Amino acid sequence: MSKLQIKRAAVLGAGVMGAQIAAHLANAGVPVLLYDLAAREGDPNGIVLKALAGLRKLEPAPLASPASLDWITPANYDQHLEQLGGCDLVIEAIAERLDWKTELYHRVAPHIGDQAILASNTSGLSVGVLAQALPEKLRSRFCGVHFFNPPRYMKLVELVAPPETRPDVLDDLESWLTSHLGKGVIRALDTPNFIANRVGVFSMLAAMHHTVRLGLGFDEVDALTGPLIGRPKSATYRTADVVGLDTLAHVIDTLRDGATDDPWHAFFEVPGWLQQLIDQGALGQKTRRGVYRKEGRDILVLDLKQGEYRASTGQVADEVASILKQKDPAARLRDLRASTHPQAQFLWSVLRDTFHYSAYHLAGIADNARDLDLAMRWGFGWSLGPLETWQAAGWQAVAQAIREDIDHKASMATVPLPDWAVESDRRGVHVPQGSYAPRDGRLVAPSSLPVYTRQVFPERVLGGQDVVSPGQDIFWENEGVRLWRLPDIDAGVAILSFKSKMHTIGDEVLEGVLHAVAQAERDSDALVLWHEAPFAVGANLKQVSEAVAAGEFERLEQTVARFQQASLALHYAQVPVVAAAQGMALGGGCEFLMHASARVLALESYVGLVEAGVGLIPAGGGSKAFAVRAARLAAQTETPAEVFPYLQPAFRNIAMAQVSKSAWLAIEAGFGQPSDTVVFHPDELLWTALRRARAMADVGHRVPAHPRDIPVAGRSGIANFDMLLVNMREGGMISPHDYRVAHAAAVALCGGDVDTGSRVDEAWLLAVERREFMALLRTPETQARIRHTLDTGKPLRN
Structure with missing residues (x-):
């Protein structure tokens, strides 16, 4: 077990993510210094104090108890930099601007202790480039540690290391994040948007592209891309509203600017309708208007054809619902592809293009298939990762269908599937011995870090056997x-x-x-x-x-x-x-x-x-x-x-x-x-x-x-x-x-x-x-309440 002890931590930046990361550290009983710029008027810690007050109001609550707030101390860069010397972990969480981050690093680096770990919560900037802004002696203790929002509830943390980072630093930090903060840690390669955002944002862009191509409504797409296909209830467009349309646009821009050689690059653009909403200040849930808008008890959705909001009534067609009810995943995909219904064609197209994208980029963004699939489960709430879904539906049949669509220019990109994906004897990427790593063609077993011995029944990927189950x-x-x-x-x-x-x-x-x-x-x-x-x-x-x-x-x-x-x-x-x-x-x-x-x-x-x-x-x-x-x-x-x-x-x-x-x-x-x-x-x-x-x-x-x-x-x-x-x-x-x-x-x-x-x-x-x-x-009223709960799953007020 790792001996890393975080007796005190600091978070640089009291924005939405920084404040919530500090809150989760406080939930774990870690004293935290939360920094931001000194306020121009009033209390110099005013920016941080406002952020702390906001933590009490946020839903879902970032604080596991109001008492957790006592573990957070407000600080500012003008008065309290010397206190960084007493911190074992410093997490930078300011806006995704390379110039702002490097300027902050120059300012704080002289005050960071000789044994402390410095980490950036960047969601997609190059960690290797960020490292160059640090003194050489600090680079061996620097890495990216990408929390997903909201940090208390989202399991995924992507750990990203430049070449200079010491292996023991990464092992210790992974162990600590796993056990002390309850995270699922994935080691991502230093590529634009890392793993989960790279694949997840592409999947959203694919959904947006095919929504317009097939003339579907946003609420219709959300009915299709939620629990029916093993995704969260927020599906596609509600997720965009929750994340924030401006935040989503920023992630898309980062992908566009950082992945210029991506064969799908032409699609890395903020759709016009999305940019128009942003320009209007309709940023989603945080402004109470985005793709959706609530009026009283009614939920309205933007209708692109009408150019205005209408009642949200998205329904899945009976034909498509019957396809999705089939237990056999191979039959589901086969029938979606064969159907001429626009909803079925939408689902097949989005899944096909996500499979294609994941296979093509696997070698460049992740160490192995397991890491990619778990990143999508933990970061986006998918019940199965894209490669698991493909494997469950029959690898060879799906691969052949993708190849045919590529040949007929039906897919979003015409680059072929990688050679490893079309090998004649391939049955998938997950087997009991490990998960496939295309960079060197080997099977990679799960991590052997001692912290994972505490997980008696760890989460497994479909087709894999992460550990030998203990005898029962x-x-x-x-x-x-x-x-x-x-x-x-x-x-x-x-x-x-x-x-x-x-x-x-x-x-x-x-x-x-x-x-x-x-x-x-x-x-x-x-x-x-x-x-x-x-x-x-x-x-x-x-x-x-x-x-x-x-x-x-x-x-x-x-x-x-x-x-x-x-x-x-x-x-x-x-x-x-x-x-x-x-x-x-x-x-x-x-x-x-x-x-x-x-x-x-x-x-x-x-x-x-x-x-x-x-x-x-x-x-x-x-x-x-x-x-x-x-x-x-x-x-x-x-x-x-x-x-x-x-x-x-x-x-x-x-x-x-x-x-x-x-x-x-x-x-x-x-x-x-x-x-x-x-x-x-x-x-x-x-x-x-x-x-x-x-x-x-x-x-x-x-x-x-x-x-x-x-x-x-x-x-x-x-x-x-x-x-x-x-x-x-x-x-x-x-x-x-x-x-x-x-x-x-x-x-x-x-x-x-x-x-x-x-x-x-x-x-x-x-x-x-x-x-x-x-x-x-014995009362009729209680008996009615019991029956109503059984019938509807909701309480009855009678």
């Missing part, structure tokens, strides 16, 4: 769960994984959890609850709805009691239980998380008790857990019986079905503990949880005592909550049934209709939450 010993399973272990890592720690869709919690999962805990107590040293995201989205509403329809309320109450029993089994197990969560942990999933001995959370964990959304309250021990927590917090004060103040945040979260937007916020909300572990790379989650469980087992697991004599807020607390709810109901802010649900939450949190300050036990609190849950479940 499944020793018990039912329809809902699997109990297994990894003998090569730790045979003494059992792993419990849910098998249900979206990891919902139904009868079979509850029985599985109870069995798994009992078996782990007999045969293992510890238990880890882990599976791929989402962690769990709550109870199996389909089972609940069917039982309600059948009038099986007695059985449903037994199921709720079983749910509580499973939560308690996790909490009071004779071995440590570590819950490892990534993504959504909602409702019952959140309750299981709360009851574990400890938690290992991926930074992007979205946790909440959301039962109010379907007209219910937490009854798998969640309400009880917050009542116990409030009593423990009150016990640390001079008035241990006054628990009401500590119930208020929990009530707000439950009544409003709030979901924490990061692991740190989940811990702050009480869904975890300050001692819990937060990991930034989700592929390290299982490895970290196994290590945490082993450590807890080795030091001796202490089973928590059942809480007794728990003071509760009782009638007074319920009345206080009701005062707020009545005002909201009378003001039309909540419906009568919203009031009823929130009142039930208040009753459960306050320990029921008892005197304030009464002392109860855990069983009492569980009985209260179970009773309130069942009362709500």
Whole structure:
């Protein structure tokens, strides 16, 4: 494992990217100096202070917690350059102007420490040219480190090195970025726009070209180029609006100026309609107008034929939709090419030209095919990279189709496919032994840096086998769960994984959890609850709805009691239980998380008790857990019986079905503990949880005592909550049934209709939450909410 320690960092430039890079460093607990020019008036740090204020308002939030802002210190170049000497990592993130960057390098270089790494967040300028502006002694510690926007959420970082950079600097920085910031690092060659932007921007230009050629609407293209073909919902033109039309134009200009010998160079131009929008100040999402414009609740889209905005109604033709629904990728591509429908011709043309472009440039922009495909997955959110997609559809057949289109001058460029791509025995570029590297005709295995040993199941490319999967010993399973272990890592720690869709919690999962805990107590040293995201989205509403329809309320109450029993089994197990969560942990999933001995959370964990959304309250021990927590917090004060103040945040979260937007916020909300572990790379989650469980087992697991004599807020607390709810109901802010649900939450949190300050036990609190849950479940309004959620995936306000 790399020994690189970043005790302090600096970011040069407080623009959109610089400020958000600083925010993500702060998320990781790294003290950051954020620099910009000294303001001409007022506080010299005014530019940076404005940027920091802006971080609080941005969505999606660059800060994993408002407290992260405390790690960032504003600075300016006139007053604080000497502080750079105490920084281990300095990231330059100013505008993409070579002259501005080199001028800044001349200014800061004398102040950078002898061991510090200097990196440029350039998105496409030559890192080798930038290096020439630095003193020779600093060039060996300089590289490009291209974050994708937004830096907190986008996985890709392209690491680009000039010839002088020391290999150990690159290895150390890659390891640190991977584990500490959660990034997928790709080593790109020093070519214009590197890998992801080179291919991704070309793909967008190809889509723009074929949009106009085939007379399609922008909304029509977005309907075609989103999830239907494994791309993000923002598709093509919505992505352009999100990125910023001016930013997109700048990247296109960089490609045009830097890749003059590219056979597709004629297409590296900002389309006239796009330039016209930019000239009008319609830059996309940041100006609320671009390709799309929102008016009230209506979404309008620019219509090139009419020269004005119209209602966005983009639809995929039935003929094309049926082609895309085929499971066989070879059939999909073959039928798209054969169809005469403009939408089918559009998709084939864009895919064909992207395949052609990727194959032609692979040797010049990437070390191997795997790097190109993962760069497109991580940087643009594609489910498969272009070469993976080609391989999945049958390499030889697709190659022949591309060659025929080139011969008939149907493709955007007439240069032939490279020789390696048309070899008669080629079946693709990814095989278990590695991915093809055309520069020297060899197969390249994944990186062997020690940091990747922390990824038990790393992301793989289609057709490849990045690592040998560790041996898996499944020793018990039912329809809902699997109990297994990894003998090569730790045979003494059992792993419990849910098998249900979206990891919902139904009868079979509850029985599985109870069995798994009992078996782990007999045969293992510890238990880890882990599976791929989402962690769990709550109870199996389909089972609940069917039982309600059948009038099986007695059985449903037994199921709720079983749910509580499973939560308690996790909490009071004779071995440590570590819950490892990534993504959504909602409702019952959140309750299981709360009851574990400890938690290992991926930074992007979205946790909440959301039962109010379907007209219910937490009854798998969640309400009880917050009542116990409030009593423990009150016990640390001079008035241990006054628990009401500590119930208020929990009530707000439950009544409003709030979901924490990061692991740190989940811990702050009480869904975890300050001692819990937060990991930034989700592929390290299982490895970290196994290590945490082993450590807890080795030091001796202490089973928590059942809480007794728990003071509760009782009638007074319920009345206080009701005062707020009545005002909201009378003001039309909540419906009568919203009031009823929130009142039930208040009753459960306050320990029921008892005197304030009464002392109860855990069983009492569980009985209260179970009773309130069942009362709500019998109401027509809650039953309607459950059915509506099942039918539409959206909450019903009734």
